[in-house]
Amino acid sequence: MGALSRWLRSDWAGPLLIVVVGGGAIAVLRPSFLSPFNIEILLLAIATNTLIALSQMVIIGIGQMNLSVGGIGGLAAISFAGMMQVWGLPPLLAASAALAIGILCGILNGALVARTGISAFVITLATLSIFKGVNLGITRAQPFYGVPESVKAFGNTTFIHPLPWLIIPTVLVAALVWYILNRQPFGRYMLAVGGNASAAELSGISVFAAIVRAHALSGFLAALAGVMLVARLGLGQPTIGDDWLILSFAAPVIGGVVLAGGHVSVVGTVLGVTIVAIITQALVLFEIDPFLVQVALGFLILWAVIINQVREVRMQRSLRRIA
Amino acid sequence: MRFFFTNEFGLLALIALFALLFSFATPGFASPFNLFTLGRTMSIDIVIGFSMMVVIVTGGLNLAVGAIGVSSAMTCGWLLEHVGAPLPLAILGAIAFGAFLGAINGVLIAKTGLHSFIITLATMSIFFGAMIYLTHAQAFRVLTPEFSHFGKLKLFGNVSALLFLAAAVGALLSVLYRFTPLGRQMLAAGAKAAAAELSGIRVGRTYMICHALSGALAAVAAMMVVARNGAAIPSMAGQLGQDWLLPAFLGPVLGGTLLIGGRVSVLGAFLGSALVTMLTNGLLQLRVGEFWIQAALGIVLLIAVLLDLARRSFLGQRALG
Numbered sequence: 065m066g067a068l069s070r071w072l073r074s075d076w077a078g079p080l081l082i083v084v085v086g087g088g089a090i091a092v093l094r095p096s097f098l099s100p101f102n103i104e105i106l107l108l109a110i111a112t113n114t115l116i117a118l119s120q121m122v123i124i125g126i127g128q129m130n131l132s133v134g135g136i137g138g139l140a141a142i143s144f145a146g147m148m149q150v151w152g153l154p155p156l157l158a159a160s161a162a163l164a165i166g167i168l169c170g171i172l173n174g175a176l177v178a179r180t181g182i183s184a185f186v187i188t189l190a191t192l193s194i195f196k197g198v199n200l201g202i203t204r205a206q207p208f209y210g211v212p213e214s215v216k217a218f219g220n221t222t223f224i225h226p227l228p229w230l231i232i233p234t235v236l237v238a239a240l241v242w243y244i245l246n247r248q249p250f251g252r253y254m255l256a257v258g259g260n261a262s263a264a265e266l267s268g269i270s271v272f273a274a275i276v277r278a279h280a281l282s283g284f285l286a287a288l289a290g291v292m293l294v295a296r297l298g299l300g301q302p303t304i305g306d307d308w309l310i311l312s313f314a315a316p317v318i319g320g321v322v323l324a325g326g327h328v329s330v331v332g333t334v335l336g337v338t339i340v341a342i343i344t345q346a347l348v349l350f351e352i353d354p355f356l357v358q359v360a361l362g363f364l365i366l367w368a369v370i371i372n373q374v375r376e377v378r379m380q381r382s383l384r385r386i387a
Numbered sequence: 388m389r390f391f392f393t394n395e396f397g398l399l400a401l402i403a404l405f406a407l408l409f410s411f412a413t414p415g416f417a418s419p420f421n422l423f424t425l426g427r428t429m430s431i432d433i434v435i436g437f438s439m440m441v442v443i444v445t446g447g448l449n450l451a452v453g454a455i456g457v458s459s460a461m462t463c464g465w466l467l468e469h470v471g472a473p474l475p476l477a478i479l480g481a482i483a484f485g486a487f488l489g490a491i492n493g494v495l496i497a498k499t500g501l502h503s504f505i506i507t508l509a510t511m512s513i514f515f516g517a518m519i520y521l522t523h524a525q526a527f528r529v530l531t532p533e534f535s536h537f538g539k540l541k542l543f544g545n546v547s548a549l550l551f552l553a554a555a556v557g558a559l560l561s562v563l564y565r566f567t568p569l570g571r572q573m574l575a576a577g578a579k580a581a582a583a584e585l586s587g588i589r590v591g592r593t594y595m596i597c598h599a600l601s602g603a604l605a606a607v608a609a610m611m612v613v614a615r616n617g618a619a620i621p622s623m624a625g626q627l628g629q630d631w632l633l634p635a636f637l638g639p640v641l642g643g644t645l646l647i648g649g650r651v652s653v654l655g656a657f658l659g660s661a662l663v664t665m666l667t668n669g670l671l672q673l674r675v676g677e678f679w680i681q682a683a684l685g686i687v688l689l690i691a692v693l694l695d696l697a698r699r700s701f702l703g704q705r706a707l708g
Contacts, residue, residue, distance in 0.1 A: 129504065182692050183646060185448070185504070186636070190688040193633055197682025204678055306626060310512050313505065323505055355524070358516025358627070365509035369501055 078371070079319050079335035087342055094349045100226035102345070108220075109341045111230040112292050114334055116308050117315035118241050119285035121333045124316055125245070126278045127258040127325025128177065128184035133286045133312045134305030135195030136169045140287030142203050145300020149210030163287045169195060170283020174276035199302050208300030219295025230292055237288065242330040244281075254278045259326025314361050315340055318368040322376055340364070394643035394698070398658035402665060409669035416672045426546055427538070429664040430553035431611045435631050436638025436660040437560060437653070438604035443639055444564075445577040445597050446648025447503035451492060451511040452605045452635050453628020457621060458518040459485035459606030464527030464619030467534075474531050482606045488514055489602020493595030503598075515627045527619040538614030549611050553657070556607065561653045573597055578649025605631075633684060637663050641691045663687065 091097045116133060123130040144162035147153045153161070173191055177184045222228045245251035256264040257274040265271050286305075293304050319336030321328050343364070344357055409416040435452065442449040463481035466472040472480065488510075495506050540548035564570035575583040576593045584590050608631075613619045624631045640646065641662065642655025666687070667680055675683075 176689070180693060180696055182696060186640065186646060186688070186692055189632065189636060190685045190692070193685025193688065194682045195685075197679060197685055200678035200681060201676065309629065310508065310627070313508055317505070323502060353520055355516055355520040358512045359520065360516075362509040362512030362514075362516065365505065365512070366495070369505050369509070370499055373499060373501060 076320060076329055076332040076335050079332055079339060083335055083338050083342065086339070086346075090342065090346050090349065094346075097345070097349060104222060104226040104228055106341050106345060107226070107231050108228050108296060109344070110334075110337055111228065111234040112289050112296065113311060113315065113337045113341065114234050114238060115285050115289035115292070116312050117319075117333050117337050118238060118330065119282045119289065120312035121316040121321060121328050121330070122241070122245075122254070122278050122282045122285065123184070124321055124323055125258045125325060125328040126254050126275060127261070128275075129188065129323075130173065130279070130282050130312075131185065131188040131309065132169070132173060132192035132195055133282070134308035135192040135199070136166050136283050136286040136305070137290035137293070137308060138302060138305030139169065139195045139199045139290070140166045141290035141294045141304040142199055142208060142300045142302055144291045145208035145211055145294050146202065148212060148215070149208045149300070155212055155215050159291050162291050163284055166283040166285075166287020166290070167280050168283070169287075170280040171276055173283065174279030177279070178272045178275040196305075203300070203302040205302055207302060211294060211298055211300065215295045216298045219292065219298070230296060233288065233292065237285070238330055238334060241281075241285070245328065245330065250274075250277060255326050255328070258324075310358075310361055310365075311340065314365050314368075317365055317372065320368075320372060320375075322372050323369070324376075336368075394695075395652065395655050395658060398641065398655065398662055402658065402662050405662070405665060405669060409665075409672065413669075413672040416669055421668070421672070423541060423547055425665065425668045426550040427615050428668065429661050430547060430549040431608055431615070432634045432664045433553040433638065433657055433660040434556055434604055434608035434611060435635050436642075436656045437556060438601050438608060439635035440639040440642075440644050440651065440653070440656045441560070441573075441597050441604065442503070442601045443644050443646055444573055444648055444651045445594055446580070446646075447496065447594065447597070448507060449489075449492065449503065449598065449601050449635075450507040450632065451488070451514060451628065452601065453624035453631035454511045454515040454518070455485050455488045455602045455628075456605035456609035456612075456631065457624050457628055458488060458514050459602075460609035460613050460619045460623065461518055461522050461527065461621060463606075463610055463613065464530065465522075467531060468527045468529045474533055478610060481610060482603050485606025485609075486599040486603040489605070490595055490599040492602070493598030496598065497591035497594045511627055511629075519621060522621055524621050526621060528617075530613070530617065530619070534614050535617040538611075538617065549614065552607075552611065556604070557653050557657045564651050564653065569593075569596070574649055574651065576648075633681075633688070634660065634663065637684065637688055637691070640688065640695070643695070659691075 096102060116137065119133050120130055140162040143165050144158050147158040147161055148155060169191070173188055176182070176187045218229050245255065253264065253269045253274045254277065256267070256269055257271050261271055290304055294300050315336035316328070316333045317323070317336070318339055319329060319332030319334070321332060340361065343360055347354060347357055347360070415421055438452045439449055459481040462484045463477045466477035466480050467474070492503070492507055492510050495510070496503050499506070537548055542548050542551060564574065572583070572588045572593050575586065575588055576590045580590050609623065612623050616623070638660030639656045641659030642657070643652040644650065644656060663684065667684070670680055670683065671677060
């Protein structure tokens with residue numbers, strides 16, 4: 065009973081319950097929800113959205129916010145497609161270059177924030193415009209259509225029905241992020257900075273390095289999401305990333321992440337992404353107006369942050385009682 | 388003498404400098420038509436900037452400015468086209484609706500104690516989604532002729548009437564912050580909320596009023612867009628209204644309104660937005676390439692915050708030494 069109550073108090077018990085109960089309810093009302101085709105679609109959406117959510121989650125972990133997630137993703141996406149089309153680079157090389165661009169964008173963000181002390185909100189608002197602007201400047205708002213068939217196949221086919229190829233990089237990278245945050249000093253230092261930057265500094269942690277590394281990781285994840293979207297869409301669309309802002313916050317928040325920083329949950333975030341994907345799917349299955357997805361997402365965020373707040377307050381109170 | 392070190396004078400000088408540069412570089416810049424167009428665009432960006440400024444003053448953010456603006460404008464269009472309301476009533480109704488949406492933000496923030504960022508991120512989605520759903524993404528094009536007439540009105544030669552409206556709004560805001568207790572309460576709540584609360588200021592109620600004001604100003608800006616376009620279009624502020632976010636911050640930040648709150652410069656925000664709009668217009672005239680403009684604006688924002696930081700530390704050092 066002790067293990068069960070401990071699990072119930074963990075971050076992701078709530079979201080997991082919602083996924084199971086909600087998914088179950090939908091499956092009962094619309095059996096096609098559990099069809100292999102539908103599962104494949106769900107997994108394709110989850111594959112890319114997880115990376116977007118993790119990209120933001122890492123920055124929430126250091127107690128900041130990254131508005132340029134979509135900008136980095138879009139820039140990486142068109143770079144990936146553009147390099148293959150215009151320079152004829154093989155997909156793996158182009159993808160590596162695009163990921164490198166993402167890391168560089170992230171380092172720029174991190175260095176500016178850490179060096180100047182200006183709020184990450186303003187810095188990333190500015191860099192969002194810069195990245196988006198470079199994107200538009202290169203593409204002139206025209207997509208790159210020359211994406212090789214192998215890449216398109218990777219983005220749209222399954223290796224074991226109904227599991228798509230696209231899910232493999234996501235699972236690997238999510239596991240990597242979990243490992244970094246939970247088992248590696250680099251990750252622990254980041255969370256320490258997020259929890260209390262001055263305490264971290266006094267403990268000998270280089271706050272500057274932690275911030276830059278976190279932003280670099282965020283940039284990498286956003287770029288990977290962009291590259292994977294190019295594979296799935298089959299073209300280098302300049303508008304990739306335009307609608308990532310809300311999702312990048314919604315999923316971690318629904319998954320139990322607190323915006324104050326210092327404490328994140330990869331599993332919770334993945335479950336948050338799943339919940340968003342399920343709801344989006346459900347609206348389609350129940351023939352509800354797709355515009356209402358936005359409204360639903362907004363309410364979800366509100367509800368999730370309020371619940372997280374209540375949980376946080378309760379946890380603080382119980383900590384004080386012990387101390 | 389000290390005036391020449393202020394941010395406002397710097398902005399004025401930059402505006403004059405660039406106006407001169409652009410006039411010599413391209414023949415089109417100083418043409419009556421361009422000056423008129425520039426004035427109209429400027430006035431809209433100025434009011435958008437004001438809408439964000441009144442929230443920044445209390446140390447908060449309002450990501451929903453675009454969403455509230457568009458929703459209010461569509462309400463105005465609906466009142467005019469479907470309800471057949473007279474123009475003044477439709478305008479008042481839209482502003483009231485904007486204030487109402489803003490007040491919702493304010494109440495949520497005050498009651499939950501959560502950061503305005505995440506609250507307005509959520510409401511941005513809710514307001515925009517509801518608006519799109521209710522209007523089925525259709526524009527209202529049958530507006531009273533007076534509306535678009537006002538948008539095209541020229542006063543004193545080539546100055547757009549909209550610019551005078553923006554200036555009038557700015558003047559009212561200046562009066563608010565300088566001469567009214569409410570304005571001082573807002574500044575106090577922004578500077579140090581805890582101290583303000585202990586001094587008897589109801590900080591929660593102040594936040595709500597700020598956000599309601601922000602919503603009302605967003606509605607005004609949106610209706611200026613409608614007057615200029617002659618139609619109420621749901622995509623006027625982009626997806627979720629996020630196209631307004633950059634101009635909303637650029638003006639106040641360039642103008643010296645601190646993001647941590649407690650200090651405001653209405654004139655600065657006015658000049659800041661004016662400068663940015665003028666830069667954009669001038670660069671377009673120079674055929675710099677429309678697509679690089681957005682990158683340029685991002686760089687301008689970066690430089691602005693860095694300069695502000697440098698200026699404050701320089702002044703701080705001078706004060707000590």
